[in-house]
Amino acid sequence: MGRKWEAEKKREHYYKMAKKEKYRSRASFKLLQLNKRFKVIKPGDYVVDLGAAPGGWSQVALDIVGDGGLVVAVDLQKIIPFENDNFIQITGDFTGNDTIEKMKNALKIDADVILSDASPKLSGIRDIDHLKSIDLAENSLKIAGNILKPGGNMIIKVFQGEEFQNLLKEIKKKFKVVKTTKPPSSKKGSIEMYIIAIKLL
Secondary structure: OOHHHHHHHHHOHHHHHHHHHOOOOOOHHHHHHHHHHHOOOOOOOEEEEEOOOOOHHHHHHHHHHOOOOEEEEEEOOOOOOOOOOOEEEEEOOOOOHHHHHHHHHHHOOOEEEEEEOOOOOOOOOHHHHHHHHHHHHHHHHHHHHHHEEEEEEEEEEEEOOOOHHHHHHHHHHHEEEEEEEOOOOOOOOOOEEEEEEEEEO
């Protein structure tokens, strides 16, 4: 890795595009592509972005919701604030009940959309990282039960593995439409998959 990896990263198409378009992360293009296809976020929506740092998804969400919407970003790391008045940052562990209460207080009403592009701290061992990812996804689903309005939508990133289908079954019990996809901007060879959950029951 090291210098060679950094050089390859800088040459990579979506990394260059992010710099050009002034997005905070190449991951911004994942949400742009997912939302173009599935229309998860709409103008005026109240959106919660879990595992939001450095803010690439929040940045895209702010553009989509416009002045009539709200984006609440949650992460253990501090996020450089956006200038938008309708952006609220919560620094904390989104799996904790106290952080969920902070989300409720920030929103005032139930959210229209929950986003989770959160990744666990990687061990490099595929099975362990998969299970950590499942745990984050299950916590995101728990949060949906607390703050997502009926008919609300959700996007969850998860690493594929033996528990993926069980997670999918749980989500299908709670949402009317559930799809799985990888946007074109996902890195080749990545085991990440995005679950699109439409209309909370």
